[in-house]
Amino acid sequence: MTTRCPACGSEDVTFSVVEKTFSVPFGKPVTCMLDRAACQRCDATGDFAKTNDAKIEAAIEESEKSALAELLSRMGEFAQSAYVERVLGLPARTIARWKTGHASAAATALLRFIVTYPWLLEVAENRFAPREADRHVVRAFRDAFERLHWSEPDAPTVVSATGTAGSAPTSAACAGQVTVVLSTSAQTTSSVTVYAEPAVGQAA
Numbered sequence: 001m002t003t004r005c006p007a008c009g010s011e012d013v014t015f016s017v018v019e020k021t022f023s024v025p026f027g028k029p030v031t032c033m034l035d036r037a038a039c040q041r042c043d044a045t046g047d048f049a050k051t052n053d054a055k056i057e058a059a060i061e062e063s064e065k066s067a068l069a070e071l072l073s074r075m076g077e078f079a080q081s082a083y084v085e086r087v088l089g090l091p092a093r094t095i096a097r098w099k100t101g102h103a104s105a106a107a108t109a110l111l112r113f114i115v116t117y118p119w120l121l122e123v124a125e126n127r128f129a130p131r132e133a134d135r136h137v138v139r140a141f142r143d144a145f146e147r148l149h150w151s152e153p154d155a156p157t158v159v160s161a162t163g164t165a166g167s168a169p170t171s172a173a174c175a176g177q178v179t180v181v182l183s184t185s186a187q188t189t190s191s192v193t194v195y196a197e198p199a200v201g202q203a204a
């Protein structure tokens with residue numbers, strides 16, 4: 001089959017191959033070889049034969065497939081399928097079906113959020129009650145605060161993190177507080193106080 005230049009109609013077209021890698025979040029990178037046509041008469045370049053779209057689609061699909069397996073594996077480390085199905089109101093065996101590769105794009109997107117923020121399942125378990133949800137956010141912030149990017153050169157370092165028992169003044173529902181003192185390379189020191197929430201379910 002002769003490939004013509006879409007710009008000038010010339011058949012004087014040469015082909016080269018370009019290696020491209022595609023990946024979706026949590027998926028493995030998948031490399032494919034894309035065709036690059038070049039018209040020798042008018043300098044137009046591109047995918048004249050329209051062969052690349054299918055290759056790109058296949059590469060992304062393969063990466064999505066590996067992402068689904070990875071997400072299910074990671075979620076399995078902290079939550080059982082029956083629990084997830086119950087708190088999210090999913091029909092029984094839904095996750096078993098996902099494990100066979102039959103998951104919608106929406107299901108995969110949901111898994112990405114759950115794996116990134118596992119406490120979202122507890123928010124769901126508490127029927128998305130706003131106050132309970134807020135407590136999870138505060139606790140997640142406190143946890144993330146100590147994990148986050150502290151290894152970067154200019155990042156603040158945690159000098160001390162102390163917990164204080166007793167009621168915090170701002171809310172009777174608070175069981176204590178955590179003060180994190182930060183120090184940066186510029187010698188400035190700041191502290192952030194995070195009021196720790198009581199365990200979910202113990203709130204007044």
Ligand SMILES: [Zn+2]
Pocket residue numbers: 005006007008009010039040041042043044
């Ligand atoms: Zn041309």
